[in-house]
Amino acid sequence: MSNPTPQPSLFGGETPKPSPETGNATGSETAKDTGPAARATPAAPAPKPSAVEPSAMTAEGYGASAIEVLEGLEPVRKRPGMYIGGTDEKALHHLFAEVLDNAMDEAVAGHAKAIWVELDTDGYLSVRDDGRGIPVDPHPKYPGKSALEVVMTVLHSGGKFSGKAYETSGGLHGVGVSVVNALSEHLEVTVWRDGFEWQQNFSKGLSLGPIQQIGPSKKRGTRERFLPDPEIFGVGAHFKPARLYRMAKAKAYLFRGVQIHWKCAANHITDHTPTEDKFYFPNGLADYLAERVQETETVTDIFSGRVERKGEAGAVEWAVTWSGAGFGEFDGFTQSYCNTIPTPDGGTHEAGLRAALTRSLKSYAEMTGDKRGAVITAEDVVAQAGVVISVFIKNPEFQGQTKDRLSSSDAQKLVEKALADPFDHWLISSPKQADKLLQFVVERAEERLKKRKDKEVQRASATRKLRLPGKLADCARQDAHGTELFIVEGDSAGGSAKQARNRNTQAILPLRGKILNIASATADKAKSNQELSDLGLALGVQPGARFKEDDLRYERIVIMTDADVDGAHIASLLITYFYRSMPGMVRNGNLYLAMPPLYRISHGAKTMYAKDDAHRLELLETEFKGKKPEIGRFKGLGEMMPAQLKETTMDPKTRTLARVTLPENESEIEDLVETLMGRKPELRFKYIQQNAEFVTEDLDV
Ligand SMILES: Nc1ncnc2c1ncn2[C@@H]1O[C@H](COP(=O)(O)OP(=O)(O)OP(=O)(O)O)[C@@H](O)[C@H]1O
Ligand SMILES: [Mg+2]
Numbered sequence: 001m002s003n004p005t006p007q008p009s010l011f012g013g014e015t016p017k018p019s020p021e022t023g024n025a026t027g028s029e030t031a032k033d034t035g036p037a038a039r040a041t042p043a044a045p046a047p048k049p050s051a052v053e054p055s056a057m058t059a060e061g062y063g064a065s066a067i068e069v070l071e072g073l074e075p076v077r078k079r080p081g082m083y084i085g086g087t088d089e090k091a092l093h094h095l096f097a098e099v100l101d102n103a104m105d106e107a108v109a110g111h112a113k114a115i116w117v118e119l120d121t122d123g124y125l126s127v128r129d130d131g132r133g134i135p136v137d138p139h140p141k142y143p144g145k146s147a148l149e150v151v152m153t154v155l156h157s158g159g160k161f162s163g164k165a166y167e168t169s170g171g172l173h174g175v176g177v178s179v180v181n182a183l184s185e186h187l188e189v190t191v192w193r194d195g196f197e198w199q200q201n202f203s204k205g206l207s208l209g210p211i212q213q214i215g216p217s218k219k220r221g222t223r224e225r226f227l228p229d230p231e232i233f234g235v236g237a238h239f240k241p242a243r244l245y246r247m248a249k250a251k252a253y254l255f256r257g258v259q260i261h262w263k264c265a266a267n268h269i270t271d272h273t274p275t276e277d278k279f280y281f282p283n284g285l286a287d288y289l290a291e292r293v294q295e296t297e298t299v300t301d302i303f304s305g306r307v308e309r310k311g312e313a314g315a316v317e318w319a320v321t322w323s324g325a326g327f328g329e330f331d332g333f334t335q336s337y338c339n340t341i342p343t344p345d346g347g348t349h350e351a352g353l354r355a356a357l358t359r360s361l362k363s364y365a366e367m368t369g370d371k372r373g374a375v376i377t378a379e380d381v382v383a384q385a386g387v388v389i390s391v392f393i394k395n396p397e398f399q400g401q402t403k404d405r406l407s408s409s410d411a412q413k414l415v416e417k418a419l420a421d422p423f424d425h426w427l428i429s430s431p432k433q434a435d436k437l438l439q440f441v442v443e444r445a446e447e448r449l450k451k452r453k454d455k456e457v458q459r460a461s462a463t464r465k466l467r468l469p470g471k472l473a474d475c476a477r478q479d480a481h482g483t484e485l486f487i488v489e490g491d492s493a494g495g496s497a498k499q500a501r502n503r504n505t506q507a508i509l510p511l512r513g514k515i516l517n518i519a520s521a522t523a524d525k526a527k528s529n530q531e532l533s534d535l536g537l538a539l540g541v542q543p544g545a546r547f548k549e550d551d552l553r554y555e556r557i558v559i560m561t562d563a564d565v566d567g568a569h570i571a572s573l574l575i576t577y578f579y580r581s582m583p584g585m586v587r588n589g590n591l592y593l594a595m596p597p598l599y600r601i602s603h604g605a606k607t608m609y610a611k612d613d614a615h616r617l618e619l620l621e622t623e624f625k626g627k628k629p630e631i632g633r634f635k636g637l638g639e640m641m642p643a644q645l646k647e648t649t650m651d652p653k654t655r656t657l658a659r660v661t662l663p664e665n666e667s668e669i670e671d672l673v674e675t676l677m678g679r680k681p682e683l684r685f686k687y688i689q690q691n692a693e694f695v696t697e698d699l700d701v
């Protein structure tokens, strides 16, 4: 099965990425009901009905009998997307690619010289070659069937597995032509071989009768003539002459030994596509590139060549040129092929070419004493180059089912070796051109370096400008005076806080999870911690020596965490961070702790909040004395209604804030940090409660 990209993109116009062969549901979704004919048992192998008898089902309707085995070509018709990437126009034209690939394989193997492609008046497409002809003798494993019938009706049947009949084929899987057969309403194969003409007909993958000997003939080769099935591709789906033409022409460039004849009934043509043409390019890829750059001003002539692998099957062919003006819509392009199969995602052959060109050019620079060559990278060499490379290797390995990327590691070495000498020679033999090319590539390299530098400068100046973290809900007031930043534990509490705040003066920054334990973190780790860097951005200050009090974007920084052990831990982490990295802020008295209540006590219309157990007892003794109020405990900030949060914790008129102060003796800071970061959370909680200085005064807002 060949690449599902039907057109090898040689003509630059249309280069769609092939859709994956597997996992693509398009096929099954858009496939028409294949009807009873499709479910009929194919001619090979052993017939077996696959219909599920409802009576054999279990109560749930899902038993062993519900497990179907698709025989023969059934899976292809059931899931065409698996094999040709869908049932759209691209998939339809992929049928052509399959039969053309087979003819090309026959040509590349040295057995065919010509290929005839013809689209008939009635929409039948035929591809004929003058190769060996598909074998017609009885197949040893399938008594009563010719090899031809096996090839046409059995998936994974073919002559390209062992490398005996074909050395460097595009065909790999033995699937291609059987898929075309399965998806054709009618397919007629004619084989000329051993002095006779043979023929067999199929419909939707099923043979319409045994192979027939038509009569004696001196011709040789194979012709497949087929009409795609409208049940699969939709009524009215038909081949587009322009697309077929382009695909056929592209193939001809890839193998200089082949002649491809084109014929198309006039009734299908709606554009400038000729009804008859012949593609023959004795200079292969060089011809292609020459045609492609006809209108382009290039830096050099085309560097092209072909090297056959010594003593073994395999070859490398390439054509390269450079242009400062670009190639049409692209600055540069690389098209690569393996065994005439396009590899739009590149791979080892492309890597080999890049390595060879770069190494040679650099050593040319060195040889001519041009020191600037040292900065050249492979990217500089190919960025503005037009490159076509085609390799022929045995047993190619492609990445994935779609043959989009070549992964054979020997292809890299093969290409690198093949190009090294010819490119060295090309450079040395025309120094004028080589110098021009070197100059051109060095300019690309210098441009690249300059761009990188510009970017770095840009980045540096961008950080100097004000950048705020995305999670910050900033306040409207620009001036720091009278503003507050609430650092909130968790996104859900952050959401409540955003609703509860005074938009004008209060900003909210939710922190996710526990911030890095700064007491134990290295300076580097602290620097790279996302939460901490967000915090620095929001505050507008830099930590450490570069901290400037004037940069602070808010008058008060309020840590607002749940009134529980976890909350105390996070608060202590933050306090420690501020102590360590911006002690000036703490010393100045900018840092506060919010005091969310722990309890809600209500009786009748009266509701009060208690910030801790002592407070709760006190309220019960006083405000609610002699009553049986309802007491609720808040599990966290996120549980409070925004209005409650506002009233109890955020609104300057009704809340309580605790100012965080530094110990008198600054040498005690280290001890304090240890206390805060110690293993006993109760100590930490107690410390915060005891040492925070409570402020209840209104802020002047
Ligand atoms: N034009 C042809 N001339 C000679 N033999 C052919 C021709 N077309 C097909 N065959 C034979 O039929 C076999 C099956 O072809 P098919 O396209 O199904 O699979 P494949 O080419 O081996 O692999 P792939 O599935 O990758 O195309 C080939 O391996 C080859 O032996
Ligand atoms: Mg094939």
Ligand SMILES: [Mg+2]
Residues within 6 Å of the ligand: 150, 151, 152, 153, 154, 155, 156, 157, 158, 174, 175, 176, 177, 178
């Ligand atoms: Mg097959």
